[in-house]
Amino acid sequence: MHVVIIGNGITGATAALELRQLDHDCKITMISGESKYHYARPALMYIFMGHMSYQDTKPHADHIWEEQRIDLVRDWITGIDTDAKQLALHKGGDLGYDKLLIATGAKSNKFGWPGQDLEGVQGLYDLPDLQRLHETVQRTRQAVIVGGGLIGIELAEMLHSCGLPVTFLVREDSYWNNILPAEESRMVSRLIREAGFGLKLETGLKEIEGDDSGRACAVITDTDERIECQLVGLTAGVSPNTDLVKDTAIDTGRGVFVDWSLRTNVPDVLAAGDCAEIVTEGDARNLLQQVWYTGKRQARIAAQVLAGREAIYDPGIWYNSAKFLDLEYHTYGQVNLCVPDEQNLYWEHANGNHSIRIVYLQDRVIGINTMGVRFHHRVCEAWIAEQRPLDYVLEHLADANFDPEFFRRFEAHATAQFKEALV
Numbered sequence: 001m002h003v004v005i006i007g008n009g010i011t012g013a014t015a016a017l018e019l020r021q022l023d024h025d026c027k028i029t030m031i032s033g034e035s036k037y038h039y040a041r042p043a044l045m046y047i048f049m050g051h052m053s054y055q056d057t058k059p060h061a062d063h064i065w066e067e068q069r070i071d072l073v074r075d076w077i078t079g080i081d082t083d084a085k086q087l088a089l090h091k092g093g094d095l096g097y098d099k100l101l102i103a104t105g106a107k108s109n110k111f112g113w114p115g116q117d118l119e120g121v122q123g124l125y126d127l128p129d130l131q132r133l134h135e136t137v138q139r140t141r142q143a144v145i146v147g148g149g150l151i152g153i154e155l156a157e158m159l160h161s162c163g164l165p166v167t168f169l170v171r172e173d174s175y176w177n178n179i180l181p182a183e184e185s186r187m188v189s190r191l192i193r194e195a196g197f198g199l200k201l202e203t204g205l206k207e208i209e210g211d212d213s214g215r216a217c218a219v220i221t222d223t224d225e226r227i228e229c230q231l232v233g234l235t236a237g238v239s240p241n242t243d244l245v246k247d248t249a250i251d252t253g254r255g256v257f258v259d260w261s262l263r264t265n266v267p268d269v270l271a272a273g274d275c276a277e278i279v280t281e282g283d284a285r286n287l288l289q290q291v292w293y294t295g296k297r298q299a300r301i302a303a304q305v306l307a308g309r310e311a312i313y314d315p316g317i318w319y320n321s322a323k324f325l326d327l328e329y330h331t332y333g334q335v336n337l338c339v340p341d342e343q344n345l346y347w348e349h350a351n352g353n354h355s356i357r358i359v360y361l362q363d364r365v366i367g368i369n370t371m372g373v374r375f376h377h378r379v380c381e382a383w384i385a386e387q388r389p390l391d392y393v394l395e396h397l398a399d400a401n402f403d404p405e406f407f408r409r410f411e412a413h414a415t416a417q418f419k420e421a422l423v
């Protein structure tokens with residue numbers, strides 16, 4: 001049996017290695033147009049800032065792939081023929097498969113803005129983006145970033161490290177408030193301004209102006225302000241990369257449609273990770289998960305199914321963590337989903353740089369959000385999974401402290417305020 005995996009991100013790479021553990025005999029080929037070896041995409045900013053080399057970002061030694069008998073192909077796939085079970089390679093020729101895993105990830109959103117394809121306009125997603133950025137910053141005096149979120153702030157930090165002034169255009173009235181609750185979003189907005197970035201809220205992009213050589217030279221906002229800039233970062237979110245399957249028999253919506261075993265509608269073709277959209281039953285929204293650990297988790301299920309076993313994906317308790325400049329952000333379970341009847345307890349330190357939010361529904365804790373406070377993942381996850389009552393979580397909040405020796409303790413403060421609020 002020949003299993004071909006398109007994509008060598010966390011999803012493709014995990015699936016390949018797991019499959020080898022489950023099936024010692026099958027032939028495995030993993031293909032990526034971006035790089036020969038799997039690397040940690042979230043570390044792109046550290047490569048740019050010189051904190052890590054590309055070599056440092058590879059989770060596995062190069063020899064592991066040969067040892068595990070996983071063939072690596074560095075090329076772009078340009079077409080899938082699901083009847084003939086063949087893939088077309090950009091460099092020429094075809095590659096046959098018995099089973100296929102599509103793990104093509106995501107791509108930066110572009111919304112048809114005039115000038116979006118000018119030189120100097122780009123997203124931040126992959127190694128070619130990093131290369132483009134290196135080149136463009138050399139001739140940049142000022143940069144504009146369109147859209148907020150986590151990638152936007154990473155890009156801003158990268159440009160700041162080169163001494164470039166950066167202005168954000170954010171459509172919402174507070175940074176990333178479609179994800180963050182109002183107070184946390186205000187905290188991040190304030191920190192962005194304090195760090196010296198320009199932040200224009202309730203402001204969208206109308207068009208990007210180019211100069212005679214086809215390079216971006218300014219943006220025009222939807223309030224008709226003109227901001228001169230030589231670099232425009234487009235970080236208004238990402239979408240599943242379905243380019244390859246659009247004209248095939250494989251069904252797509254926002255992503256590649258899959259069931260809970262990550263099978264597409266076409267026999268022997270699976271999809272997982274950032275490119276996949278799990279179709280749910282009834283009124284529930286389809287599931288699109290686009291973070292590192294969910295790619296890994298889905299890959300493990302895909303590997304089992306590729307090996308001929310039955311397996312069902314369990315999304316578990318949602319978790320995400322990131323940094324907004326120096327501010328750590330952690331979220332567990334359901335936060336800011338505005339579930340009917342949900343209630344919130346929110347504590348913020350007087351210095352405005354630390355907060356804890358506990359979300360509960362009918363006395364059961366369903367979500368926790370922390371800013372500038374690090375809690376133990378497994379403790380928070382267990383409370384939510386075990387549907388612990390609010391009283392229990394308040395009594396045991398100190399147990400969540402990540403490492404009392406190194407991290408300041410805010411739990412007593414927060415608990416006292418929470419208890420007062422509940423009286």
Ligand SMILES: Cc1cc2nc3c(=O)[nH]c(=O)nc-3n(C[C@H](O)[C@H](O)[C@H](O)COP(=O)(O)OP(=O)(O)OC[C@H]3O[C@@H](n4cnc5c(N)ncnc54)[C@H](O)[C@@H]3O)c2cc1C
Pocket residue numbers: 006007008009010011012031032033034035041042043044045075076077078103104105106124125126151154241244272273274275290291292293295321322
């Ligand atoms: C800048 C940045 C920072 C991030 N930070 C975090 C973070 O802190 N925490 C977190 O949880 N997540 C983070 N993410 C998201 C995380 O990186 C993704 O969720 C994860 O990489 C998705 O893995 P994947 O394997 O599904 O797809 P990808 O990593 O996108 O891999 C897809 C691969 O498929 C290849 N490919 C696509 N099409 C073709 C084709 N036609 N032919 C051949 N190859 C193809 C691509 O070249 C790519 O190598 C970040 C993402 C970015 C861009």
